Amino acid sequence: MDSxxxxxxxxxxxxxxxxxxxxxxxxxxxxxxxRTWDARVNPLLAETAAPLRPGAALDLGCGAGGDxxxxxxxxxxxxxxxxxxxxxxxxxxxxxxxxxADRVATEQHDLARSFxxxxxxxxxxxxxHTPFALPRSRVLRxxxxxxxxxxxxxxxxxxxxxxxxxxxxxxxxHPAPTEIAAELDLDPAHWSVLRADMPRRRAxxxxxxxxxxxxxxxxxxxxxx
Numbered sequence: 775m776d777s778x779x780x781x782x783x784x785x786x787x788x789x790x791x792x793x794x795x796x797x798x799x800x801x802x803x804x805x806x807x808x809r810t811w812d813a814r815v816n817p818l819l820a821e822t823a824a825p826l827r828p829g830a831a832l833d834l835g836c837g838a839g840g841d842x843x844x845x846x847x848x849x850x851x852x853x854x855x856x857x858x859x860x861x862x863x864x865x866x867x868x869x870x871x872x873x874x875a876d877r878v879a880t881e882q883h884d885l886a887r888s889f890x891x892x893x894x895x896x897x898x899x900x901x902x903h904t905p906f907a908l909p910r911s912r913v914l915r916x917x918x919x920x921x922x923x924x925x926x927x928x929x930x931x932x933x934x935x936x937x938x939x940x941x942x943x944x945x946x947x948h949p950a951p952t953e954i955a956a957e958l959d960l961d962p963a964h965w966s967v968l969r970a971d972m973p974r975r976r977a978x979x980x981x982x983x984x985x986x987x988x989x990x991x992x993x994x995x996x997x998x999x
Contacts, residue, residue, distance in 0.1 A: 797906040798884065801858035805838070813840035813868075816900045817975065818930045818991055820844065826926075829895030834885065834917060835902050839865035839878075845896075846874035853890050854880045885913045893922045899929045905940065911957040918960055924998040926968075929954060933972050933988030938979035951992040960994065969993035 819841050823831075828849035833842045836854035842865055845852045854865050862880035869878035881890050886908055897917045902910065918927050933948045935941065949957070951970035970992050977987045 797904065797908075798857050800906070801856070802860055805858045805860040805864065813838035813843070815840050815844035816930065818973075818989060819898050819900060819928060822926070822928050822993060823848065823850070823896060823898075826896065830892065830922070831896040831898065832890060832892070832894045832917070832920065834897065834899045834913070836865055836880070837861055839868055841898060841900060842878055842880075843868060843872060843874065845898075846877040847872070849877075850896070851877050852879070853892065853894070854878055855883045855885070855890055856880075857882070857884050889913070889916050889920070892920065893925075894920055895922050895925045897921060897925070897927045899927070901930060901932060903932065914954075915958055915960070918958065918965060918994060918996070921996040923996060925996050927992075927994045927996075929992040929994075931990040931992075933990040936977060936979060936987050937983055937985050938981065948988075948990060951990050954990070954992050955994070958994070964997050965994050966997070967992065968995050 823845060828845075829851070831845050831850045831852045833845070833852055833854045836842050836856045838861065839854060842852045842854035846869060854862065856862050856865075859882045862882050865878065866875070866880045869875045869880075883890060897920060899914060899917065902914075914927070914929060921927060931948065931954065932939070933950075935943075935946060935948075951972065955967055955970060972988050972990050974986055974988055976984060978984055
């Protein structure tokens with residue numbers, strides 16, 4: 775997620791033995807105590823979606839809503855999902871304030887337990903990390919199966935540790951796009967990998983810090999027919 779969203783969760787998904795209730799409370803506190811009015815779209819989502827014909831999109835872990843609002847402004851109908859009720863309420867309110875409420879549906883989900891209904895032309899998982907236990911590969915496989923024919927699943931992960939990352943362990947492993955694709959184990963007869971790379975970019979942290987970071991990018995398409 776961008777620098778306005780979920781900054782405590784940079785790094786790989788981990789299992790600290792915490793409960794689902796702990797995770798929900800953690801994210802509730804996070805979004806109750808931070809501003810969301812300046813949430814920005816993640817650049818790799820904008821790069822991927824800009825040339826596409828708008829359709830139905832799913833934003834997994836929508837956080838402050840920068841991606842969902844940007845997609846709605848481009849004409850997409852977006853389902854924005856987060857574990858935090860506060861987050862989805864803030865996204866709903868922001869969509870109303872910006873005049874795109876008719877194109878943004880918000881849902882609270884603990885994705886370890888439930889998944890939004892529907893079929894989508896684009897599913898976005900931007901920095902879908904958490905310090906709590908999460909069956910991430912299972913969730914992302916479910917997301918791939920929620921695509922309409924010809925639809926895209928975009929996964930953007932941290933590929934490096936930023937100075938503002940919560941986890942500064944020098945031995946942390948950031949799975950490469952090829953590793954993520956292998957974990958998804960999608961049938962190549964139905965899904966094809968369009969992009970699997972590790973671009974660098976300049977990023978801004980929550981306190982205005984500037985650093986060069988690496989993103990691990992995987993873009994998968996479901997066959998058209």
